Amino acid sequence: MLSIPGRKYRLCDGVTRRDVLKIGGLAMGGLTLPDILRLEAAANSRNSHKAIIMIYMAGAPSHQDMYDLKMDAPAEIRGEFQPIDTNVPGIRICEHMPRLAKIMDKCVPLRSVYGSPNGAHDSFICYTGRSTQNQPSGGWPSVGSTISYLRGPVNRAVPPFVGLAPNAGHPPYGSPGHPGFLGIGHAAFRPSGPARKDMVLNGVTLDRLGDRRGLLQDFDQFRHQADAMEGLDDLTAQALSILTSSRLAEALDISREDPQTLARYGKGDPKNFGDGAPRNLEHFLMARRLVEAGARVVTLNFGRWDFHSNNFGGLKETHLPQFDQGLSALIEDLYQRGLADDVSVVAWGEFGRTPRINGNAGRDHWPAVGGGLVAGGGMKTGQTIGATDRLGAKIADRPVHFGEVLATLYHQMGLNPNATTVSDLAGRPRYLVDDHPPLPELV
Numbered sequence: 001m002l003s004i005p006g007r008k009y010r011l012c013d014g015v016t017r018r019d020v021l022k023i024g025g026l027a028m029g030g031l032t033l034p035d036i037l038r039l040e041a042a043a044n045s046r047n048s049h050k051a052i053i054m055i056y057m058a059g060a061p062s063h064q065d066m067y068d069l070k071m072d073a074p075a076e077i078r079g080e081f082q083p084i085d086t087n088v089p090g091i092r093i094c095e096h097m098p099r100l101a102k103i104m105d106k107c108v109p110l111r112s113v114y115g116s117p118n119g120a121h122d123s124f125i126c127y128t129g130r131s132t133q134n135q136p137s138g139g140w141p142s143v144g145s146t147i148s149y150l151r152g153p154v155n156r157a158v159p160p161f162v163g164l165a166p167n168a169g170h171p172p173y174g175s176p177g178h179p180g181f182l183g184i185g186h187a188a189f190r191p192s193g194p195a196r197k198d199m200v201l202n203g204v205t206l207d208r209l210g211d212r213r214g215l216l217q218d219f220d221q222f223r224h225q226a227d228a229m230e231g232l233d234d235l236t237a238q239a240l241s242i243l244t245s246s247r248l249a250e251a252l253d254i255s256r257e258d259p260q261t262l263a264r265y266g267k268g269d270p271k272n273f274g275d276g277a278p279r280n281l282e283h284f285l286m287a288r289r290l291v292e293a294g295a296r297v298v299t300l301n302f303g304r305w306d307f308h309s310n311n312f313g314g315l316k317e318t319h320l321p322q323f324d325q326g327l328s329a330l331i332e333d334l335y336q337r338g339l340a341d342d343v344s345v346v347a348w349g350e351f352g353r354t355p356r357i358n359g360n361a362g363r364d365h366w367p368a369v370g371g372g373l374v375a376g377g378g379m380k381t382g383q384t385i386g387a388t389d390r391l392g393a394k395i396a397d398r399p400v401h402f403g404e405v406l407a408t409l410y411h412q413m414g415l416n417p418n419a420t421t422v423s424d425l426a427g428r429p430r431y432l433v434d435d436h437p438p439l440p441e442l443v
Contacts (some may be wrong), residue, residue, distance in 0.1 A: 049154050050377075050413045051291040052143065054299045055284075055327065055347035056123050056165075058173035058276040059306030062353035062363045063371030064392035065315055066094050067109035067384070070355075073391050077355045080312050088382045096320035099328035100373075105382040106331050106340070107375045108442065112386025112395045115402040116351040116367035121170060121306065125350055127177035127299070129403035129433050135180075136424040142177025143406055144297035145186040146432060147413060149422060154294035157245030162290050163188030164283045164300040169275025176299045181424045188299065191252055251293035254285050261285070265329040268322050276304020279318065284326040288333050291343055296413075302326070305349055309360035323347075331375045344377025344412045346405060355393045369395050374405065377412040379442040403436030411438040 064070055069083045069092070083092035086104035093101055093109065100107060117131040124132050127142035141149070144161035153160045163176020165188075176188035250256065268281035279302060287298040302323060307314045327347055334340045352370030353363035369388055375381060387397040410417040410432050418437060421429035 049291075049294070049296070049342065051295065051343045052147070052297045052377075052409050052413065053287045053291065053330070053343060053345045054126070054143070054177075054297070055345070056126050056277075056299060056301045057303060057305050057323075057347060057349040058123065058168070058170075058301050059121060059304045060349035060351045060353065060365065060370065061305040061319075062307070062311060062315070063111065063113075063369065063388075064353070064355065065311070065363075066097065066320070067371050067373065068111045068388055068392055069094060070390060070392045073355070076357050077391050079357060081316075091382075091384055094320065096316055097324040099324045103328055103331055106335060107373055108379065108381050109384045110348070110372040110374065110386060110400050110405070111384055111388060112398055113348065113352075113370045113372050113400050113402065113405070114368065114395060116370070119351055119365040119367035122172045122350060123175045123177070123301075124172065125402050126348055127175070128180075129401070129406035129436065136426070136428070136430065138181030138183075138425045139178060141180035141182040141186065141422070142188075142299075143409060144177045144188055144299055145179035145182050146410075146422060147297045148179075148186040149182045150415065150420070151296055151413070154296065155247060157247040158251065158290070158294035159189035159248070160294075160296040161186065161188045162295045162298045163190045164280075164286060164298065165190065165277060166272065168272055168277055168301070173276045173304065174301060176301070182422065191248075247293055251289045251295075252286060254282055254289065257285065257289075261333070264325075264332075266322070266325050268326065273304040273318070276306070277301035279303045279322045281322060281326040281329075284330040285333075288330055288337075288339075288343075291339070292337070302347075307353075307362050308358070308364055309362040311353075311357070311362045313361075327373070334376050340376045341378040342376075344379065344409050345375040346372060346409065347374075348372030348405075352392075355391045366393075368393065372405070374408075374442070377409070379408070379412065383441065385439065385441050400439065401436055403433040404439050407433045407436045408438040408442050411443055 065079055065081055069081060070078055071083065082095045084095045084098065084101055085092055086101040088104045091104050091109070093104070115129070116125055117133060122132060127144070128140045130140050144163070148160040151160060165174050165176040168174030176190060179187040254262065262285070265285040266281040268279045270278050270280045272278050283300040287300055290298045303319050305319060331345060334343050334345070349370065351365060351367040354366045358364060369392070385398055386395065386400050388394060389396045407417040410420070415432065417432040420432055422432070424430050
């Protein structure tokens with residue numbers, strides 16, 4: 001067997017390249033040279049910059065009032081909104097989303113999303129594709145934390161996972177997605193939340209900061225004795241990088257944008273809507289700026305869609321027009337800036353709403369089926385996926401589980417969701433999603 005001498009290049013598993021570049025059968029379970037090159041390419045793919053922007057529509061929007069209007073249903077189910085044509089023949093959506101209608105060739109409405117276990121308000125299933133039931137110790141990690149763990153930062157000055165979610169009266173409405181068993185080192189950085197006040201040096205000079213960095217290095221042997229300390233170590237390194245670079249601060253400073261871009265996105269309302277999230281349209285622009293700066297996953301929480309009363313007034317007067325403006329501006333911007341193949345966008349809530357309108361002109365919780373919208377990421381757009389029956393009550397065609405959408409997002413990030421694993425606190429390997437493949441209609 002011939003060996004090819006040369007410089008030592010250490011692979012991700014600690015084996016040097018010189019050790020494995022041998023002609024003929026290799027000493028690594030029979031791997032061939034192309035196998036090794038593919039593995040090395042996969043290891044180097046962490047330097048690519050695919051990204052995800054997830055809009056969590058807190059409280060769960062009514063699918064049949066947005067993307068799946070039922071004009072043949074009785075009035076007590078149909079509601080008062082009318083459908084309008086889009087720029088894709090055959091796809092019609094709500095009249096109060098005219099901007100999205102004009103770019104429907106860049107979007108995919110999902111009309112048959114299911115998987116909410118009990119109809120309780122919780123953002124967890126949107127961020128993980130899983131139920132909160134029967135979790136491993138530490139809990140399932142969100143997509144942002146998982147990508148942070150597997151891919152790491154593009155630039156140390158910009159966290160790989162950013163959550164644009166202030167605290168909310170109902171905590172899940174303000175969650176950016178939790179790190180679960182991956183630990184605090186992979187939690188979302190929240191410039192709109194608790195971390196905001198810590199984004200300045202507070203009188204500490206760079207010289208003193210350098211002294212502190214050196215002191216922290218002296219304690220390195222102690223940091224790795226416990227998982228919690230390792231997480232704190234990651235946060236310390238991230239904080240030092242953020243504080244000594246302007247990259248993140250500049251990404252968050254939307255005043256640097258062209259006035260026409262600012263006007264296209266609009267402002268919305270930065271105040272929380274009830275116990276939900278704000279309708280802050282500037283967060284859509286901030287999300288785009290963050291992925292350009294190096295963030296891999298950005299989550300933003302928008303509104304409070306839990307309209308048990310005055311459903312049509314709430315949607316028409318506050319939520320739908322602003323959501324339409326912010327999301328359409330984001331999608332258009334990604335295309336105009338050449339980011340549409342790299343940045344995947346998904347907007348959805350935790351379940352759907354009841355077909356029958358209640359006595360308070362509202363719609364109640366309906367876990368049987370909901371909806372959402374995806375765009376970008378190089379996905380096959382200009383189509384719809386799934387269908388419900390005449391009343392919007394049951395899935396009639398192509399059920400889409402939350403986990404399938406998450407699997408698709410992982411796939412677009414260059415990860416195999418059904419082969420890649422992360423280890424829980426007991427050291428047990430866990431797949432990124434539970435037995436859900438990427439949506440073949442999209443990839």
